Amino acid sequence: MKYKAVLFDIFGTLVVIEDMEAELDTWLGCFYDCMKPHGLDISRNSFNEFCLHHIGQEPPPPGNDDLTIFERRIQTAFSGAGLRVSTADIRQTSAMLLEVWNDYAVIDPDCHPLLQELSQQYRLGVISNYDHPPYIHRVLNDLDLKKYFNTIVISGDYEFKKPDPRIFHLALEELGLKPEDAVYLGDAEEDIIGARAAGIQPVLIQRETTAKPPDILKREYTRNDVVTINSLPELINSLD
Incomplete structure (x- = not known):
């Protein structure tokens, strides 16, 4: 057997967001609606740009609030809008926003059969870029996926994320x-770049509904360097 382990990304790979545009608008x-009762003085039309700007900023360093x-x-x-809120308010707002994400997340129907088959021959693991690790564990539990994995590494637990090869090495x-x-x-590109940098064979999944190939395939790697599949069951053949 050529390989001993198969590692997976979660969102976009095993679990998909069926309508990302609708999900973002709802989110x-x-x-x-969560910020408005705290005194937010920005119109709904202006809020999107404001929100995406501040969410994309480097977060403040960890404090004593965990x-x-x-x-x-x-x-x-909240701080960018000049609003002072409690830690409890932050946690409540975060929980509500994660529920929106959860409403749009759908497991690939081929996921369980694939993991069941692979778990008979390989060790399995998850490497996910996600800023709220408890949510990943919840998703894996809710979808009955956690039982398949021998290791689960989530960027939110560390100071680095994909494509940094250190997260793969962990x-x-x-x-x-x-x-x-x-x-x-x-x-995603971060998956291809990171796996290759870590010395791991990358496999790219591109479903029919997925956009054109990441530019990284055109810039740095040939089609022979990166195995490409269009559905989860095709992964089995790529392991030979």
């Missing part, structure tokens, strides 16, 4: 494996 509307990176980003948006260390022992399945 922004929810955030606006907020996740995602919650600190929410805190940054997963390998937990599995006791070398880079050449694993493949990594993802749907």
